[in-house]
Amino acid sequence: MKGKIIILSAPSGTGKSTVIGRLMQIPALRLGFSISATSRKPRGNEQDGREYYFISDEEFRRRVAEGDFVEYEEVYAGTHYGTLKSEVERVTDSGMNLIMDIDVKGGVNVKDIYGDRALSVFLSPPSLEVLERRLRGRATDSEDTIRKRLDKAEYEIGFASRFDLCVVNDDLEETVGKVASAISGFIAE
Numbered sequence: 744m745k746g747k748i749i750i751l752s753a754p755s756g757t758g759k760s761t762v763i764g765r766l767m768q769i770p771a772l773r774l775g776f777s778i779s780a781t782s783r784k785p786r787g788n789e790q791d792g793r794e795y796y797f798i799s800d801e802e803f804r805r806r807v808a809e810g811d812f813v814e815y816e817e818v819y820a821g822t823h824y825g826t827l828k829s830e831v832e833r834v835t836d837s838g839m840n841l842i843m844d845i846d847v848k849g850g851v852n853v854k855d856i857y858g859d860r861a862l863s864v865f866l867s868p869p870s871l872e873v874l875e876r877r878l879r880g881r882a883t884d885s886e887d888t889i890r891k892r893l894d895k896a897e898y899e900i901g902f903a904s905r906f907d908l909c910v911v912n913d914d915l916e917e918t919v920g921k922v923a924s925a926i927s928g929f930i931a932e
C-alpha cells in the first residue's frame with residue numbers, strides 16, 4: 744500500500760527542520776523526507792540532494808513548464824520552492840510515509856490535493872520575540888533575510904486554523920511527543 748503524507752508548516756525559524764529530524768529517528772513512523780527543489784543557494788552545510796535539490800531559476804521555470812511539480816510557491820521574493828511529483832512517488836511507492844517541510848500556502852494546497860491521505864500540522868512559535876531569537880540563534884541567515892522572514896511570520900500564523908493540528912513549539916520534547924503521537928494515530932487509520 745502507498746504511504747501517507749505528513750505536512751509540517753510553520754514560519755521560518757519555528758523549528759520545522761529540528762522537529763522533522765527528531766521524528767525521522769522514530770522507526771515506527773516510517774518517515775521519508777520530501778526533498779524539495781529550490782532556486783535558493785545552499786546555506787551552512789546543506790548538500791544538494793539531502794536538504795534540497797538546488798537548481799537554477801532557469802531550471803526551476805523549465806520544470807514548472809514540464810509539469811514536474813505537485814505544487815510550488817515563490818515563498819520569498821525571487822526564491823522558488825516546490826515539491827516534485829517524482830519525490831512523492833519515490834517515497835510513498837515504497838510504502839514509507841512522506842514528511843514535507845513546506846510553507847503555509849503549500850501546506851494548505853497539498854492538503855487539498857491529497858485530502859484524507861494527508862495530515863497537516865502547523866507549528867507555531869511561542870511568540871514573535873522567541874521566533875526572532877531562534878532565527879538569530881541559528882546564525883545561518885543575513886540580517887536582510889531574517890527581517891524578511893520575520894515580516895512574513897504574522898501573516899503565516901494566520902493560516903494556523905486551516906491545518907488539521909496546531910502545536911506550539913515551546914518545549915522541543917513536548918512538541919516531538921505531540922506530533923509523533925498524532926502521526927502514529929493517523930498512519931494506523
Ligand code: ADP
Binds near residue numbers: 878
Ligand atoms: P525551521 O526549519 O522552522 O526554519 P529550525 O528547525 O532551523 O527552524 O529551528 C530554528 C532554530 O530554533 C534552530 O537553531 C533550532 O535549534 C532552534 N529550535 C527549534 N526548536 C526549538 C525549541 N523547541 N526550543 C528552542 N529552540 C528551538
Ligand code: 5GP
Binds near residue numbers: 753814844846850
Ligand atoms: P528555507 O529557505 O528556510 O529552507 O525554507 C523557506 C520556506 O520554504 C520554509 O517555510 C519551507 O517550509 C518552505 N518550503 C520548502 N520546500 C518547499 C516546497 O517544496 N514547497 C513550498 N511551497 N514551500 C517549501
